[in-house]
Amino acid sequence: MPSDPHAAPQSGTEHEPLLGRPGDVSQGRTDPILKNLITGTAPLAQAGGLILTALVFGGVFTHKLLIPFSLHPLLNAFAVLVGIQAVLIPQPTHTAAQKRIGARVHAAFWATALMAFVGALSAVEVHKKRAGLGHFESWHAILGVAIYALLVLQAAVGATMYFFPAVYGGVDNAKSLYKYHRITGYTILSLLLVNVVLATRTYYGGTILGIKTWATVLGAVLVVAGVTPRIKKQKVRLWTSSS
Numbered sequence: 001m002p003s004d005p006h007a008a009p010q011s012g013t014e015h016e017p018l019l020g021r022p023g024d025v026s027q028g029r030t031d032p033i034l035k036n037l038i039t040g041t042a043p044l045a046q047a048g049g050l051i052l053t054a055l056v057f058g059g060v061f062t063h064k065l066l067i068p069f070s071l072h073p074l075l076n077a078f079a080v081l082v083g084i085q086a087v088l089i090p091q092p093t094h095t096a097a098q099k100r101i102g103a104r105v106h107a108a109f110w111a112t113a114l115m116a117f118v119g120a121l122s123a124v125e126v127h128k129k130r131a132g133l134g135h136f137e138s139w140h141a142i143l144g145v146a147i148y149a150l151l152v153l154q155a156a157v158g159a160t161m162y163f164f165p166a167v168y169g170g171v172d173n174a175k176s177l178y179k180y181h182r183i184t185g186y187t188i189l190s191l192l193l194v195n196v197v198l199a200t201r202t203y204y205g206g207t208i209l210g211i212k213t214w215a216t217v218l219g220a221v222l223v224v225a226g227v228t229p230r231i232k233k234q235k236v237r238l239w240t241s242s243s
């Protein structure tokens, strides 16, 4: 049977370079959406995310648990891992049906991550209030608050532009925001990774838990190495319209 030149490239075939070219990983027509979590360079990102989670969970659970403060690192590490899944899921989608499912699963992952982020923020704020500690006293704290603000904005715009495009005057207007949403999304993920690294420079993260900065840098670099080659350039190009 002659091959269809318009058929979506099958992911994970011999035609796909080991480390991938930018955006070359596409979901095969019959591939399940969850396969997007492991195709192309995604395993690098998964390894990085698991390293970060293991470092934080390992550090917290091998030391005295502080209630509620220990929930701060635990929930944040969990949320970052879920956020990585949220970013990986829609990257290889290209047909209308795949994009529709991808967007919904993406939203569900971020909704889960957001709940964990809210819990993590509450844990540190309750702890600071009880202990009479000040705010914004480290780069980790300053960047953390900025990230939470960006996340709320990003989630609000993301959900409305997709589920309620009328807010922006129609589907076309809403779709013109997608590329900005993608760029902000990659920026937020990068900032989250930086903040996990900065957490190792706090007294608790670095000295009490003993989490090594270099190990978190390694995890963060793997996440970036896994996510970046899967970015389809045309989806983030600022000077063309894309959906």
Ligand code: HEM
Pocket (backbone or CB within 6 Å): 056, 072, 073, 074, 076, 077, 080, 121, 124, 125, 128, 134, 135, 136, 137, 138, 139, 140, 141, 142, 143, 144, 145, 147, 148, 192, 193, 195, 196, 199, 200, 202, 203, 204, 205, 209, 211
């Ligand atoms: C990327 C995920 C994370 C984000 C977004 C984040 C965010 C924040 C924020 C916003 C604060 C300060 C709140 C305030 O000043 O009122 C804070 C404090 C703190 N966080 Fe995180 N955090 C993250 C991960 C972690 C991890 C993994 C650890 C430990 C290993 C940690 C340890 C701390 C400590 C010890 C404080 C209190 C000291 C300080 O304010 O600098 N955080 N975090």
